[in-house]
Amino acid sequence: MEPILAAALAVSTIITTKALEKTGEKLGETVVDRTGKVLAFLRHKSPETVTVIETTPAALDYIQTVETVKIEANRDPQFAQLLQELVTAAQNDPNQKLSGFISQQPTVYNAQKLAENIKNVFQGNTIIGGTF
Structure with missing residues (x-):
């Protein structure tokens, strides 16, 4: 997989995972584990x-x-x-929302379109305990 595509899918997986966790959705252990590891790595490189x-x-x-x-x-x-590993785990996760979102990603990467799609997922969503 191209590095830019893997990066885009990983970022969208992390954000989607965090959103689903806040709504009480159940996710597979592998996805949660890999998300935590990716965030831990990024925390050292780009904490903001x-x-x-x-x-x-x-x-x-x-x-x-x-x-x-x-x-x-x-x-x-x-x-x-x-x-x-995170992208693969998300694609294989039994949670239909997560695996469906990840498997719909295009094979040709378009950063602007991906950003718009991700933003559209969060616009208008309100989660108890915080808003997006």
Whole structure:
């Protein structure tokens, strides 16, 4: 998988996972584990990105975040592998919302379109305990 596509899918997986967790959706252990590992890695490289992902994903600059993740994946092969594992786990997750969202991603990456799709998922959603 191309690094930019893996980065985009990983970012969208993390954001979708966090949103589903807040709504009480059940996710597979593998997805939760890989999401935590990716966030832990990013916390060391770009703590402000992780803070925004965890608190206010609607304010996230998706294109910049994907670029940050892609750069780190290019620098660190272990991180790139972790991204791939996260994407694979999300695609195989029994939660239909998550696996369906990830499997619908295009094979040709268009950063602007992906950012718009992700933003549309969160617009208008209100979650008890916080808003997006």
